Amino acid sequence: MNKAKIFLCRCEDVTLKEFRDAFREGFTELESLKRYTGVGTGFCQGKGCLSEAAEQLADLRSISFDQVRLTNIRPPAEPLTFAQLAALDTPSPQTDEENGS
Amino acid sequence: MASDKVCIRFEGKTLECRPDTTVAVALWENGVRHLSHSPKYGRPRGLTCARGHCTACLMRVDSIPNVRTCELPVREGMEVQRQDAGAFYAAPMQKMLAAGHAFFPVGFYFKWFTKPASLSRFFLNRIRPLTGIGRLPGPAHAFRSLPPVSRAQDPDGVPDGDLGRFDTIILGAGPSGLEAAQNAAGRVLVVDDHTEPGGQRFGALRKLADQANSSLDRFPELLTHLERIEDSRKHFAARDDIVFLGGTRAIAGYHPDGILLRHSDHLQTVRFDSLVWAAGALDTLGLFPGNDTPGVLGPRALFRLVVRDGLNLKDRHVLVIGGGLDFWLSTALLDAGEARLSLVVTQDGLPAELPVAVDRGWQLNTGLSLQSISGRGEESLRAFFTPAIDDGKPAGSHLEMNADLVVICGRGKPAYDVPYQLGADLSLQPDLGGFTLSRSHDSGPGGVSCTLPGGPGLMATGEAAGFIPGQSAFPAGEVENR
Numbered sequence: 001m002n003k004a005k006i007f008l009c010r011c012e013d014v015t016l017k018e019f020r021d022a023f024r025e026g027f028t029e030l031e032s033l034k035r036y037t038g039v040g041t042g043f044c045q046g047k048g049c050l051s052e053a054a055e056q057l058a059d060l061r062s063i064s065f066d067q068v069r070l071t072n073i074r075p076p077a078e079p080l081t082f083a084q085l086a087a088l089d090t091p092s093p094q095t096d097e098e099n100g101s
Numbered sequence: 102m103a104s105d106k107v108c109i110r111f112e113g114k115t116l117e118c119r120p121d122t123t124v125a126v127a128l129w130e131n132g133v134r135h136l137s138h139s140p141k142y143g144r145p146r147g148l149t150c151a152r153g154h155c156t157a158c159l160m161r162v163d164s165i166p167n168v169r170t171c172e173l174p175v176r177e178g179m180e181v182q183r184q185d186a187g188a189f190y191a192a193p194m195q196k197m198l199a200a201g202h203a204f205f206p207v208g209f210y211f212k213w214f215t216k217p218a219s220l221s222r223f224f225l226n227r228i229r230p231l232t233g234i235g236r237l238p239g240p241a242h243a244f245r246s247l248p249p250v251s252r253a254q255d256p257d258g259v260p261d262g263d264l265g266r267f268d269t270i271i272l273g274a275g276p277s278g279l280e281a282a283q284n285a286a287g288r289v290l291v292v293d294d295h296t297e298p299g300g301q302r303f304g305a306l307r308k309l310a311d312q313a314n315s316s317l318d319r320f321p322e323l324l325t326h327l328e329r330i331e332d333s334r335k336h337f338a339a340r341d342d343i344v345f346l347g348g349t350r351a352i353a354g355y356h357p358d359g360i361l362l363r364h365s366d367h368l369q370t371v372r373f374d375s376l377v378w379a380a381g382a383l384d385t386l387g388l389f390p391g392n393d394t395p396g397v398l399g400p401r402a403l404f405r406l407v408v409r410d411g412l413n414l415k416d417r418h419v420l421v422i423g424g425g426l427d428f429w430l431s432t433a434l435l436d437a438g439e440a441r442l443s444l445v446v447t448q449d450g451l452p453a454e455l456p457v458a459v460d461r462g463w464q465l466n467t468g469l470s471l472q473s474i475s476g477r478g479e480e481s482l483r484a485f486f487t488p489a490i491d492d493g494k495p496a497g498s499h500l501e502m503n504a505d506l507v508v509i510c511g512r513g514k515p516a517y518d519v520p521y522q523l524g525a526d527l528s529l530q531p532d533l534g535g536f537t538l539s540r541s542h543d544s545g546p547g548g549v550s551c552t553l554p555g556g557p558g559l560m561a562t563g564e565a566a567g568f569i570p571g572q573s574a575f576p577a578g579e580v581e582n583r
Binding site for chain 2 (some may be wrong): 006007011012016019021022037038043045046047050051052054056058065066068070073074075076077079081083084087
């Protein structure tokens with residue numbers, strides 16, 4: 001009836017079919033699927049797709065859900081401009097702690 | 102001095118709009134529903150999340166690219182353009198590019214055009230720029246006009262830089278966040294995206310309560326929810342020792358106890374001894390053909406668009422699909438805004454709210470399952486349904502409904518990014534909506550608690566812990582059984 005694509009990841013334009021194809025090519029972890037297909041690497045940083053992708057993966061692998069590990073999500077969780085970062089005139093919490101400065 | 106009209110320029114046309122709205126909503130009300138193209142397939146994209154998460158509303162505003170127009174207030178004389186590849190090419194070229202994608206499956210760049218180096222260069226420098234979002238219209242010097250972010254005191258009185266340490270930081274000021282705040286001792290900081298405490302549904306509920314002819318009093322569940330929020334707000338307002346940062350988002354967690362906050366263009370760092378994660382949930386639209394069609398959105402996006410941006414849906418045709426609290430709240434809100442409503446209830450059996458629907462003249466359907474949605478952006482959307490199984494009708498018969506907007510009210514997915522970055526142990530729990538704090542931790546009626554690596558405590562509560570909105574507390578034993 002309607003042959004429109006099912007989009008898993010809108011930011012990087014990854015369809016459900018492409019995700020499944022990548023799984024069949026041998027990428028069986030969310031982390032490697034993310035690197036191969038681009039799911040979750042876009043502007044939204046996975047807010048729109050990672051939960052859905054993980055559920056699909058659990059389905060494809062026929063494993064229980066708690067065996068699916070989340071991919072690395074590095075800060076920040078949304079894009080910032082350099083101007084915003086430059087204006088943040090403060091040591092980052094991490095370096096502060098580690099250097100004792 | 103406030104005028105009642107503002108004019109913005111969109112690709113050579115002048116559009117008139119209300120002064121108190123965002124660019125994306127102003128464009129929608131002027132019939133521009135197609136704000137960008139998707140990077141690979143060139144699909145039209147439009148209003149989706151309305152909170153600056155997705156790519157659908159990224160446009161070039163006054164020569165600055167990648168501006169989140171769903172969050173940008175309109176300003177007189179603003180110049181707005183679509184920015185991606187689809188906008189440069191005429192329709193035939195777009196079709197050719199779209200057809201070409203069939204030859205470039207996902208992951209091809211790991212396998213093809215990698216050797217020899219000259220071929221790789223040719224591919225990267227010549228072929229790849231033909232598509233995607235890699236080209237900017239206009240001269241590079243336009244970027245020199247990018248305004249710097251000042252380090253001065255923010256006009257709203259929020260200091261830039263380091264906010265110091267708090268005993269408890271609560272991320273999210275919805276009902277569960279506010280309840281956590283009442284029980285918190287010491288120096289407490291509450292952070293929320295909205296300018297007022299109350300959560301994602303509060304604005305919609307209050308708008309309905311303020312409107313005399315709304316159907317709010319016909320929905321006991323909504324009334325109870327509003328009462329609960331009002332009650333929490335009252336207690337919260339009485340605690341003047343709590344610092345509240347409205348219009349602020351937590352955008353990163355740094356091990357072991359640091360949080361990065363963003364308030365408009367300003368970033369702040371802050372540290373905590375214990376953290377309450379009450380950031381709520383995100384809209385889940387589901388996986389069906391055409392799920393990226395512009396105008397298909399979730400209830401949380403609808404609340405923002407109608408309450409925050411004043412999206413005018415009078416006499417527009419809106420299709421609401423789903424069930425539960427968000428479904429009826431969306432319906433009541435749209436009804437109060439005089440939209441023409443079609444409802445598709447996906448729960449089993451007849452909804453208890455049926456008499457209200459009959460009285461208000463809403464077109465209500467049950468026993469249908471959504472098959473697909475199509476629409477090219479500027480025209481109305483078409484949603485296709487088939488009868489749910491066991492209906493006795495022949496398979497394949499389908500029903501078509503047209504709408505300007507489709508609101509899909511599914512189970513929201515809990516937000517998880519900041520706890521993840523702080524090292525919390527999250528697991529996938531589809532029955533709770535997605536990734537949430539593992540239930541192997543202490544789970545009580547108020548939420549799920551654990552100790553983060555490095556010592557600080559974390560509690561997840563409310564929708565961010567997978568609880569269903571509207572339920573005041575979760576009995577401890579019930580958590581594992583769900």
